[in-house]
Amino acid sequence: MSPAILLFLALGLGLAGWLAARARAWTFRRDSAxxxxxxxxxxxxxxxxxxxxxxxxxxxxxxxxxxxxxVGQSVLASPAAADLPDFGFQRQTIxxxxxxxxxxxxxxxxxxxAAALVEPYREALSHxxxxxxxVTALIAFLGGTYAFLRLKPDFxxxxxxxxxxxxxxxxxxxxxxxxxxxxxxxxVFETARFFGMVSPIDFLFGTxxxxxxxxxxxxxDPTRYGAVPLFWGTLFIGAIIAMIVAIPLGLMSAIYLTxxxxxxxxxxxxxxxxxxxxxxxxxxxxxxxxxxxPAIRDIALSLGASNPSTESALAAGLVMGVMIIxxxxxxxxxxxxxxxxxxxxxxxxxxxxxSETIRRVLVPAALPGIVAGIMLAISRAIGETMIxxxxxSTAANLSANPLDRMTTVTVQIVKMLTGEGSFDHPATLSxxxxxxxxxxxxxxxxxxALSVVKRYREAYE
Amino acid sequence: MTxxxxxxxxxxxxxxxxxxxxxxxxxxxxxxxxxxxxxEYVTAFIGPSGCGKSTxxxxxxxxxxxxxxxxxxxxxxxxxxxxxxxxMDVVQLRARVGMVFQKPNxxxxxxxxxxxxxxKIHGLAEGKDELDAIVEKSxxxxxxxxxxxxxxxDSGTALSGGQQQRLCIARAIAVDPEVILxxxxxxxxxxxxxxxxxxxxxxxxxxxxxxIVTHSxxxxxxxxxxxxxxxxxxxxxxxxxxxxxxxxxxQRTQDYITGRYG
Ligand SMILES: Nc1ncnc2c1ncn2[C@@H]1O[C@H](COP(=O)(O)OP(=O)(O)OP(=O)(O)O)[C@@H](O)[C@H]1O
Ligand SMILES: [Mg+2]
Numbered sequence: 001m002s003p004a005i006l007l008f009l010a011l012g013l014g015l016a017g018w019l020a021a022r023a024r025a026w027t028f029r030r031d032s033a034x035x036x037x038x039x040x041x042x043x044x045x046x047x048x049x050x051x052x053x054x055x056x057x058x059x060x061x062x063x064x065x066x067x068x069x070x071v072g073q074s075v076l077a078s079p080a081a082a083d084l085p086d087f088g089f090q091r092q093t094i095x096x097x098x099x100x101x102x103x104x105x106x107x108x109x110x111x112x113x114a115a116a117l118v119e120p121y122r123e124a125l126s127h128x129x130x131x132x133x134x135v136t137a138l139i140a141f142l143g144g145t146y147a148f149l150r151l152k153p154d155f156x157x158x159x160x161x162x163x164x165x166x167x168x169x170x171x172x173x174x175x176x177x178x179x180x181x182x183x184x185x186x187x188v189f190e191t192a193r194f195f196g197m198v199s200p201i202d203f204l205f206g207t208x209x210x211x212x213x214x215x216x217x218x219x220x221d222p223t224r225y226g227a228v229p230l231f232w233g234t235l236f237i238g239a240i241i242a243m244i245v246a247i248p249l250g251l252m253s254a255i256y257l258t259x260x261x262x263x264x265x266x267x268x269x270x271x272x273x274x275x276x277x278x279x280x281x282x283x284x285x286x287x288x289x290x291x292x293x294p295a296i297r298d299i300a301l302s303l304g305a306s307n308p309s310t311e312s313a314l315a316a317g318l319v320m321g322v323m324i325i326x327x328x329x330x331x332x333x334x335x336x337x338x339x340x341x342x343x344x345x346x347x348x349x350x351x352x353x354x355s356e357t358i359r360r361v362l363v364p365a366a367l368p369g370i371v372a373g374i375m376l377a378i379s380r381a382i383g384e385t386m387i388x389x390x391x392x393s394t395a396a397n398l399s400a401n402p403l404d405r406m407t408t409v410t411v412q413i414v415k416m417l418t419g420e421g422s423f424d425h426p427a428t429l430s431x432x433x434x435x436x437x438x439x440x441x442x443x444x445x446x447x448x449a450l451s452v453v454k455r456y457r458e459a460y461e
Numbered sequence: 462m463t464x465x466x467x468x469x470x471x472x473x474x475x476x477x478x479x480x481x482x483x484x485x486x487x488x489x490x491x492x493x494x495x496x497x498x499x500x501e502y503v504t505a506f507i508g509p510s511g512c513g514k515s516t517x518x519x520x521x522x523x524x525x526x527x528x529x530x531x532x533x534x535x536x537x538x539x540x541x542x543x544x545x546x547x548x549m550d551v552v553q554l555r556a557r558v559g560m561v562f563q564k565p566n567x568x569x570x571x572x573x574x575x576x577x578x579x580x581k582i583h584g585l586a587e588g589k590d591e592l593d594a595i596v597e598k599s600x601x602x603x604x605x606x607x608x609x610x611x612x613x614x615d616s617g618t619a620l621s622g623g624q625q626q627r628l629c630i631a632r633a634i635a636v637d638p639e640v641i642l643x644x645x646x647x648x649x650x651x652x653x654x655x656x657x658x659x660x661x662x663x664x665x666x667x668x669x670x671x672x673i674v675t676h677s678x679x680x681x682x683x684x685x686x687x688x689x690x691x692x693x694x695x696x697x698x699x700x701x702x703x704x705x706x707x708x709x710x711x712q713r714t715q716d717y718i719t720g721r722y723g
Contacts, residue, residue: 342566346629349524349562350579350636351555360578365569 003064005129006136010056013140014049021048021148028153039157047157050164051147052140059139063132071099071124078120083113187439190432197426198225203433209396209412211430213421220426227434229396233406234438237317237392238381241402245321246377250328251370255358257329258336270333277326285390288319293391300403309393314402316392320381327377328370335369336362368453375449379442385410409434463495464710466700469687472499474538475670476521476558476640481535483516483525490516492694493535498640500670503662505681505702507674508691509717514674515563517691518642521672522558523551539640556583559633563645565625567617567632572609575617575628576600579636595635603631604661623654630661640670647680659684678718682706690714 025041072095075081084091097114100106102121109115151157195203197220206226215221253273257266293315300308339362347357363370385408393405394415416431474497483491491513498504498521506514516525523544525531536543544554556579567575576596579585586592596613600606605627609620617628626646633641643662647655662671662684675681681688681702688705690698690713698705698714709715 340566342562342564343568345524345527345562346566346568346632347578348527349522349555349560350582350632351552352578352582353552356582360582361568 003060006056006060006063006132009133009136010053010060010140013056013137013144014053017052017140017144017148018045018049021045021151024148024151025157028151032153038154039159043157043161044151044155046161047164048144048147048151050161051143054164055139055143056136059136063135067128067132071121071128074124074127075117075120078117078124080116080120083116184439187432187436190429191436193424194426194429194433197429198222203227203430204437207398211416211421211427213416213419213425213427215427217422217425225426225430227409227430227437229398230407230409230412230434231437232398233313233388233392233396234382234408234410236400236402237313237388237406237408238320238384239378241314241317242321242324242381243374243378245318246324246328246381247374249321250325250373250377251332251363253325254329254332254336255363258333259354259358259362270330273326273329276323277330279323281323281384281386282390284319284323285386288315288387288391292319296403305403308403309405311391311393311405312403313392313406316388316390316406317402319391320384320387323384323387324377324381327380328373331373331376332366332370335366335373338369339365371452372449375445379445382408382438383410383442384408385414389414409438413438462493463696464698464700466698466704466710468704469701472497472501474498475500475540477538477541478517478521479536479538481517481520481533481537483513483520484532484534485528486530490694491520494696496689496696496699498670498672499687500639501667502686503666503671503673503684504687504689505673505675505685506689506691507676507678507681507717508697510676512691513694514691515644518644518672518674519560521640521642522555522560524555524560526551552583556636557638558640558642559636559638561626561629561633561641561643561646563648565622565629565649567620567625567628569616569618571614572600572617572620572628573613575632576635579632583636585636599631599635602634602661602665603627604657604664605631621654623650623657626650626654626658627661630658634665634669638669640672641665643671643673645674645676648676655680678706690717692717 022041022045025037025039025044028037029035029041075095075098076084084094094111094114094117097106097109097111098117098121101109101114101118102125109118197217199222202222203225205228206223207228208223208226209229210224212221212224253269257270261269289311293310293312296312296315296318297308297310343361343365344357347361348354352360388406388408388411392407394407394411395405396412397404397406399406413431413434416428416434419427421427476498478494478496478498481491481494482489494517496504506518508514516531519525520533520537525533533545537545539554539557543549568578570578573596576599577586577592580592580595586595597606597610600609605624608624609615609628617625620628626649630641630643630646647658650658659680662673665671666684673681673684685702688700688702689696690705690709690711692713698709698711700710705714706718709718715721
């Protein structure tokens with residue numbers, strides 16, 4: 001509650017500073033000889049407002065971290081706190097209860113000992129609230145005054161404001177980067193714990209997967225933690241079968257849409273294709289499990305396969321391929337459309353046919369975008385879980401036969417994390433190691449995609 | 462209608478437009494233009510912006526086919542045969558009537574592949590040696606050989622603007638066309654690169670029928686022997702370049718070349 005008050009205070013003060021600075025800048029403008037000042041009045045206004053709001057925001061962030069501690073300390077220092085049980089759980093419960101009542105979050109105390117503490121708590125809270133508000137006002141005043149005093153007719157407020165805005169944008173982009181680093185750090189930590197129990201060699205090169213969450217956690221059987229069948233299943237379903245479907249179909253539809261389709265047809269087909277990308281994967285899963293997988297089994301039977309299963313890598317891969325067609329086609333479409341008309345004209349004027357122009361000029365020129373689209377599609381496919389669970393089973397199987405049941409890394413992550421094992425059992429922790437490998441592979445794919453794009457761009461510009 | 466000077470030598474028309482009109486949708490961009498294009502001379506099209514020079518030029522190798530709304534009426538003959546007749550092979554036509562655009566548009570391929578593109582498509586070379594020879598010959602004719610002979614595998618887009626434009630000309634002549642259409646080929650170039658291209662045009666003239674669209678009177682005067690003045694979709698006057706510039710018969714031509722408008 002108190003940080004919210006401080007924020008409103010900051011915004012109010014900022015607005016006041018904004019208005020004052022703008023008024024001041026207008027007077028510069030009136031007084032100047034030619035009616036011009038170095039920056040527009042609004043920039044002066046923003047300069048002062050930002051100098052008020054940003055320091056206050058920094059203070060509020062800091063304050064909301066340290067204030068509860070300060071309050072707690074002063075409560076403990078009060079005479080009523082002398083009767084508190086010495087340590088631990090009980091003491092904390094009492095304190096929490098008193099605080100809840102003092103802040104109004106709870107109607108009344110339950111524990112009589114807490115009752116005595118409510119009053120000190122209330123006092124401490126209002127005491128520190130006052131300090132917070134006073135400091136906020138002081139900081140706002142200092143920042144605002146400093147900025148305001150710097151205003152002059154020839155003050156370069158615009159450059160200053162733009163520099164501040166740039167810093168804010170930088171901070172925003174850092175959030176994403178820091179999150180990534182945070183995710184990676186937590187993954188690395190848990191993965192390291194797992195590798196403390198099972199050696200990375202066994203994990204990365206073993207060919208049998210079947211962790212037993214009920215086994216003794218202190219002495220896991222390393223031969224049950226070979227992840228190769230999972231890597232293979234992921235690769236086979238997501239990067240091979242699905243891509244055999246998605247790359248040609250996606251590319252051909254993009255070429256048709258950009259080069260041959262008439263505008264009305266394009267207006268219908270393109271959004272329809274993109275709807276494919278919005279269908280929930282569970283729905284694809286149904287389709288794969290209920291329609292495609294049985295059909296594949298029937299075909300396999302009629303071709304003389306003995307005892308084919310209803311779940312198969314082929315079913316999952318085919319449906320997954322259809323699912324990612326829009327990723328390939330819309331990236332390819334965009335990058336083919338982005339090839340300048342002058343290229344096309346140049347080729348046609350040489351007497352090339354439309355298809356020669358597409359093959360020899362448009363597709364090579366659009367290649368970076370096409371490759372990026374394919375990489376995106378692959379990362380999407382190997383991260384896909386639902387279709388595989390429903391159509392390709394959870395049984396790890398190292399086989400090159402697309403009619404076999406197979407499983408993938410993501411499916412096993414879910415299975416291990418939701419299994420019966422306790423949280424620090426190696427079977428559960430193996431999920432993190434799998435996640436880590438998946439993360440690295442996806443990172444690698446993106447890296448390759450970026451460098452391909454870069455190399456071609458250098459060559460083509 | 463079109464004023465055609467009566468002191469012109471008799472030449473055989475390589476291409477000949479007869480009553481050509483071009484529409485973009487309902488809008489008429491070219492109105493009943495008739496002109497003969499000889500091999501012996503370079504023909505310049507001049508006229509204020511938007512008068513239809515590019516439009517008319519593009520009808521000569523049917524590049525207007527790529528614009529869905531464009532429609533052409535009338536007849537355009539190449540060696541006496543209508544290029545708009547049904548059954549005309551556009552691929553063959555464009556191999557015979559090449560085009561150089563206003564902005565250099567080399568393909569994002571190596572210099573070598575840029576030149577080899579046309580010969581490969583039209584199957585002009587048997588084997589690598591012959592292709593190499595065509596590439597070398599075309600680059601030499603375009604006056605680019607000395608500058609690029611050591612880096613044929615570099616990207617064509619890495620050349621300077623003037624070099625790129627000469628590359629595009631080399632690309633166009635690599636398929637041995639009979640007519641070369643140039644749409645303001647020097648408008649993106651500096652005076653030195655422009656001079657090189659003009660030299661090249663002089664070099665090529667006589668061997669190919671050349672049509673050049675230009676906004677620069679001086680350029681038209683320097684490179685061409687025949688000039689056609691276009692205005693508002695009509696061809697106003699056609700004659701020897703020297704006559705058009707010194708002794709125009711039409712007031713509108715006079716106004717344009719003296720800089721009264723455009
Ligand atoms: N693709 C198009 N669709 C519709 N109208 C067009 C198209 N291209 C050109 N036009 C119109 O046709 C007329 C002639 O255009 P064109 O490009 O031939 O002029 P231009 O003489 O080459 O001009 P400039 O000297 O500026 O290049 C103009 O009025 C133009 O607006
Ligand atoms: Mg033009």
